[in-house]
Amino acid sequence: MMEMPAGFGIHTKSVYETIELGEKIGTAVVPGTIIALTGDLGSGKTAFARGLARGMGVPETCPVTSPSYTLVNQYDGALMTLYHIDLYRLSCPEDTVDIGMEEILSMDQVAAIEWADRFSVKPWDEDIEIAFEITGENSRRIMLRPYTERGYALLNRIGMEKE
Numbered sequence: 001m002m003e004m005p006a007g008f009g010i011h012t013k014s015v016y017e018t019i020e021l022g023e024k025i026g027t028a029v030v031p032g033t034i035i036a037l038t039g040d041l042g043s044g045k046t047a048f049a050r051g052l053a054r055g056m057g058v059p060e061t062c063p064v065t066s067p068s069y070t071l072v073n074q075y076d077g078a079l080m081t082l083y084h085i086d087l088y089r090l091s092c093p094e095d096t097v098d099i100g101m102e103e104i105l106s107m108d109q110v111a112a113i114e115w116a117d118r119f120s121v122k123p124w125d126e127d128i129e130i131a132f133e134i135t136g137e138n139s140r141r142i143m144l145r146p147y148t149e150r151g152y153a154l155l156n157r158i159g160m161e162k163e
Helices: 015-026 045-055 101-105 149-157
Strands: 008-012 034-039 072-076 081-086 110-114 128-134 140-146
Touching (some): 008 015, 015 045, 034 045, 045 081, 045 110
Parallel strands (some): 034 110, 034 128, 081 110
Antiparallel strands (some): 008 140
Protein backbone atom coordinates (compact mmCIF):
# COMPACT_ATOMS: atom_id res chain seq x y z
CA MET A 1 0.00 0.00 0.00
CA MET A 2 1.36 3.40 -1.00
CA GLU A 3 1.91 5.79 1.88
CA MET A 4 -0.28 8.90 1.79
CA PRO A 5 1.76 12.10 1.86
CA ALA A 6 1.45 14.36 4.86
CA GLY A 7 -1.57 16.59 4.58
CA PHE A 8 -2.19 20.20 5.37
CA GLY A 9 -5.66 21.02 6.58
CA ILE A 10 -7.86 24.00 7.11
CA HIS A 11 -11.48 24.61 8.00
CA THR A 12 -13.69 27.08 6.17
CA LYS A 13 -16.91 28.42 7.63
CA SER A 14 -18.52 29.74 4.44
CA VAL A 15 -18.47 29.43 0.67
CA TYR A 16 -16.66 32.78 0.64
CA GLU A 17 -13.80 31.35 2.70
CA THR A 18 -13.57 28.38 0.31
CA ILE A 19 -13.42 30.80 -2.63
CA GLU A 20 -10.74 32.81 -0.80
CA LEU A 21 -8.61 29.66 -0.37
CA GLY A 22 -8.91 28.99 -4.11
CA GLU A 23 -7.95 32.58 -4.85
CA LYS A 24 -4.90 32.36 -2.60
CA ILE A 25 -3.76 29.20 -4.37
CA GLY A 26 -4.55 30.76 -7.75
CA THR A 27 -2.07 33.55 -7.08
CA ALA A 28 0.66 30.96 -6.40
CA VAL A 29 0.17 28.32 -9.13
CA VAL A 30 2.78 27.89 -11.83
CA PRO A 31 2.40 26.58 -15.40
CA GLY A 32 1.83 22.83 -15.52
CA THR A 33 0.18 22.54 -12.09
CA ILE A 34 -2.37 19.73 -11.87
CA ILE A 35 -4.84 19.98 -8.99
CA ALA A 36 -7.04 17.00 -8.13
CA LEU A 37 -10.31 18.05 -6.46
CA THR A 38 -12.16 15.37 -4.49
CA GLY A 39 -15.21 15.35 -2.25
CA ASP A 40 -18.91 14.76 -2.24
CA LEU A 41 -21.44 16.68 -4.31
CA GLY A 42 -21.86 20.16 -2.87
CA SER A 43 -18.66 20.04 -0.83
CA GLY A 44 -17.06 23.10 -2.41
CA LYS A 45 -15.03 21.90 -5.42
CA THR A 46 -16.57 24.37 -7.88
CA ALA A 47 -16.50 27.24 -5.37
CA PHE A 48 -12.80 26.56 -4.88
CA ALA A 49 -12.28 26.50 -8.67
CA ARG A 50 -14.05 29.88 -8.91
CA GLY A 51 -11.54 31.32 -6.45
CA LEU A 52 -8.66 29.60 -8.24
CA ALA A 53 -9.70 31.30 -11.48
CA ARG A 54 -9.95 34.70 -9.79
CA GLY A 55 -6.51 34.26 -8.26
CA MET A 56 -5.13 33.48 -11.71
CA GLY A 57 -6.55 36.74 -13.05
CA VAL A 58 -9.74 35.52 -14.71
CA PRO A 59 -11.96 38.65 -14.72
CA GLU A 60 -14.98 38.88 -12.42
CA THR A 61 -17.12 39.40 -15.53
CA CYS A 62 -16.34 35.83 -16.62
CA PRO A 63 -18.66 33.39 -14.83
CA VAL A 64 -16.85 30.31 -13.48
CA THR A 65 -19.31 27.44 -13.42
CA SER A 66 -19.29 23.69 -12.96
CA PRO A 67 -18.21 21.79 -16.07
CA SER A 68 -20.59 18.91 -15.22
CA TYR A 69 -22.22 18.95 -18.65
CA THR A 70 -19.51 20.53 -20.79
CA LEU A 71 -16.83 18.35 -19.09
CA VAL A 72 -14.12 20.98 -19.67
CA ASN A 73 -14.29 24.74 -19.15
CA GLN A 74 -11.42 26.97 -20.22
CA TYR A 75 -10.68 30.27 -18.49
CA ASP A 76 -7.95 32.61 -19.67
CA GLY A 77 -6.15 34.21 -16.75
CA ALA A 78 -3.62 37.02 -16.68
CA LEU A 79 -0.61 34.76 -17.28
CA MET A 80 -2.00 31.24 -17.75
CA THR A 81 -5.12 29.39 -18.76
CA LEU A 82 -7.14 27.36 -16.27
CA TYR A 83 -8.73 24.15 -17.54
CA HIS A 84 -11.55 23.16 -15.19
CA ILE A 85 -12.33 19.50 -15.85
CA ASP A 86 -15.18 17.37 -14.46
CA LEU A 87 -14.93 13.58 -14.59
CA TYR A 88 -18.24 12.78 -12.87
CA ARG A 89 -20.07 11.77 -16.05
CA LEU A 90 -17.21 9.72 -17.52
CA SER A 91 -17.49 5.96 -17.17
CA CYS A 92 -13.84 4.89 -17.49
CA PRO A 93 -10.33 6.40 -17.62
CA GLU A 94 -10.22 5.88 -21.38
CA ASP A 95 -13.03 8.44 -21.73
CA THR A 96 -10.53 11.14 -20.76
CA VAL A 97 -9.05 10.73 -24.26
CA ASP A 98 -12.37 11.81 -25.79
CA ILE A 99 -12.35 15.10 -23.87
CA GLY A 100 -8.74 15.84 -24.86
CA MET A 101 -7.36 15.56 -21.36
CA GLU A 102 -3.93 14.30 -22.41
CA GLU A 103 -3.50 17.30 -24.70
CA ILE A 104 -4.77 19.70 -22.02
CA LEU A 105 -2.33 18.36 -19.44
CA SER A 106 0.60 18.64 -21.84
CA MET A 107 0.02 22.36 -22.55
CA ASP A 108 1.89 23.66 -19.50
CA GLN A 109 -1.17 25.49 -18.19
CA VAL A 110 -3.15 24.81 -14.97
CA ALA A 111 -5.71 22.02 -14.63
CA ALA A 112 -8.24 21.61 -11.81
CA ILE A 113 -9.86 18.17 -12.06
CA GLU A 114 -13.15 17.66 -10.21
CA TRP A 115 -14.02 14.09 -9.21
CA ALA A 116 -10.34 13.19 -9.70
CA ASP A 117 -10.85 10.09 -7.52
CA ARG A 118 -13.50 8.72 -9.90
CA PHE A 119 -11.21 6.00 -11.29
CA SER A 120 -8.78 3.67 -9.51
CA VAL A 121 -6.34 4.13 -12.41
CA LYS A 122 -5.64 7.73 -13.39
CA PRO A 123 -4.02 8.76 -16.68
CA TRP A 124 -2.33 11.74 -14.96
CA ASP A 125 -0.18 12.54 -11.94
CA GLU A 126 -1.51 15.40 -9.86
CA ASP A 127 0.80 17.80 -8.08
CA ILE A 128 -1.66 18.28 -5.24
CA GLU A 129 -4.96 16.79 -4.12
CA ILE A 130 -7.46 19.05 -2.43
CA ALA A 131 -10.11 17.01 -0.63
CA PHE A 132 -13.33 18.65 0.56
CA GLU A 133 -15.39 17.30 3.45
CA ILE A 134 -18.74 18.75 4.53
CA THR A 135 -18.65 19.39 8.29
CA GLY A 136 -21.75 21.56 8.62
CA GLU A 137 -24.29 23.48 6.57
CA ASN A 138 -21.65 26.03 5.50
CA SER A 139 -18.44 24.63 6.95
CA ARG A 140 -15.85 22.44 5.25
CA ARG A 141 -12.68 20.63 6.21
CA ILE A 142 -10.24 20.94 3.34
CA MET A 143 -7.15 18.72 3.17
CA LEU A 144 -4.30 19.65 0.84
CA ARG A 145 -1.97 16.76 0.00
CA PRO A 146 1.06 17.54 -2.16
CA TYR A 147 2.47 14.68 -4.25
CA THR A 148 5.26 16.40 -6.20
CA GLU A 149 7.91 19.03 -5.64
CA ARG A 150 5.64 21.44 -7.51
CA GLY A 151 2.82 20.64 -5.07
CA TYR A 152 5.01 21.14 -2.00
CA ALA A 153 6.41 24.38 -3.45
CA LEU A 154 2.87 25.64 -4.08
CA LEU A 155 1.88 25.11 -0.46
CA ASN A 156 5.13 26.67 0.69
CA ARG A 157 4.39 29.79 -1.41
CA ILE A 158 1.03 30.26 0.31
CA GLY A 159 2.44 29.56 3.79
CA MET A 160 0.41 26.45 4.66
CA GLU A 161 1.09 24.98 8.10
CA LYS A 162 0.93 21.26 8.90
CA GLU A 163 -2.30 20.24 10.58
